[in-house]
Amino acid sequence: MDALAPKSESLFQVAWAQFRRHRLAVWGGRILLVLYFVAAFAGFFSPYDPNYYELYPPKGHHPPTRIHFVDPETGRLSRPFVYATRRTIDPVSLQPRYEEDPSQGKFYIRFFVRTPDQPYTIFRVFRADLRLFGVDPPGRIFLMGTDNFGRDLFSRLVYGAQVSLTIGILSALVSFALGLLLGGIAGFYAGRPFVLALPLRAWRGRGLVLGPLSWLLWGGLAAGALYLAWTYIRLTGFGFFQALALLAALWLAGFLVLTLPFRPIQVDVDNLIMRLVEVIAAIPTLFLLISLRAVFPANVDPLTTFYLVVGLLGFIGWGGLARVVRGVVLSVREQDYVQAARALGASDGRILARHVLPATASYVIVSLSLTIPGFILAESGLSFLGLGVTEPYTSWGLLLQAAQQGGFASFVDRPWVLWPGFFIFVSIMAWNFVGDGLRDAFDPRRRQ
Structure with missing residues (x-):
């Protein structure tokens, strides 16, 4: 069963x-x-270092690179390749314009390429320079274009x-x-x-003297109140409202030092x-x-x-x-x-x-x-x-x-x-x- x-x-x-x-x-x-x-594994999947760019020829705001699968000379399918580009300036908008330049030849996309000039690390431990894809220089492949610096x-x-x-x-x-x-x-x-029995009399008979901790706590708060009042008077000058602030700070400091240290703290x-x-x-x-x-x-x-x-x-x-x-x-x-x-x-x-x-x-x-x-x-x-x-x-x-x-x-x-x-x-x-x-x-x- x-x-x-x-x-x-x-x-x-x-x-x-x-x-x-x-x-x-x-x-x-x-x-x-x-x-x-x-x-x-960003270093492996990216063709370039994220901060790499060329001063000449500049590639700022380069559009996505067009990948060709058909050889224009034979009209047949071929290995994926890209052309180099030539940069000009549009006379009307004054924006950079990029045109393919077949005269420099074809740059075939290669897989599992080595880039010793642009190494990277995996998990900040292993050093490598193998990338999934890339093209031979001076060709460049920008799958999603470039930014204003050409990266x-x-x-x-x-x-x-x-x-x-x-x-x-x-x-x-x-x-x-x-x-x-x-x-x-x-x-x-x-x-x-929780009852924090910090006062000295609460610890009497236990062989512990933790009363000073209570004095330190409330005395620090009293000193902070007096410091704020003194800073206020120093910045604004002494007057009626400043005198009221000083009296309030003195009363608060006296209450903190003379009353609360003798009471247990309940949290x-x-x-x-x-x-x-x-x-x-x-x-x-x-x-x-x-x-x-x-x-x-x-x-x-x-x-x-x-x-x-x-x-x-x-x-x-x-x-x-x-x-x-x-x-x-x-x-x-x-x-x-x-x-x-x-x-x-x-x-x-x-x-x-x-x-x-x-x-x-x-x-x-x-x-x-x-x-x-x-x-x-x-x-x-x-x-x-x-x-x-x-x-x-x-x-x-x-x-x-x-x-x-x-x-x-x-x-x-x-x-x-x-x-x-x-x-x-x-x-x-x-x-x-x-x-x-x-x-x-x-x-x-x-x-x-």
């Missing part, structure tokens, strides 16, 4: 089977796999995917780490305030964390990002800027997850298995990590897939405003900023510079499709 019994499946096996039935989600996953694979836009798009796509995942991981931790703590300890972790979430949510996201970014110097190292953007995006995005996780934990902590673990002597940390937070796994997976595209858009917006990733690194938002500087001509004369916007749209849609598929897969009411 046991052999005829149906084989039980785990939650993730059932969710995976349901996810595969969602065609848009499957195609979105395939698109993301291609994008991330190409971004991971290959396809190579810059591939390298920009490394930054834009990676920032989305890293920022989401930072945000979810904060949201899970703080939301779990807020829900688990809701209604259980409600749930109330503290949720009020912080409300403060962050009350400030517009873009304004908060710009304000936090302005705190740091504008000329910091580009790699430091990358990690700075990751940290800022993760810091402002954890509040919504913390709210939901808190609500889930409030209900889960009253379940019988949690109470049984507490009765067996399990510590709060073990109960939270092993029994409470895993109950939020399905929501976290779905929310993570729907949050990543928001971070990709946020990074693109910051870079577009000049507050994100800086040269020599590149991102899709930075490429769009360069396209915006061309004005209306970017739409009329050189529309190929708008390719970064297309890839942002595709990646966002793919992540949304994957998120929709995961939401349906983990929802028992939608299972087939």
